Amino acid sequence: MMIIVEVKVPLMGKEYDFQIDEKVPLCRITEEIAEIICQKEQYIFEGNMGRLLMWDAQNKKRLNPENSASENGLKTGSVLILA
Known part of the structure; x- marks a missing residue:
């Protein structure tokens, strides 16, 4: 099942809405979200994603990257910070 979350990126001072699969580990989702944001903003990320x-x-609280969104207690409307 897909959920819609808001992702805040303090480094850029921006917020984005994403539809994510609640069963996929957050480590995979985090990298995909970072890549999409970098493409959209034409930003070159020089660190290790x-x-x-x-x-x-x-x-x-910090979310466990090995757990899925649902295992981390996320649901539609959750607000996340990517840092």
């Missing part, structure tokens, strides 16, 4: 982390903005 594997080191990016997702945070739950409402609960102020």
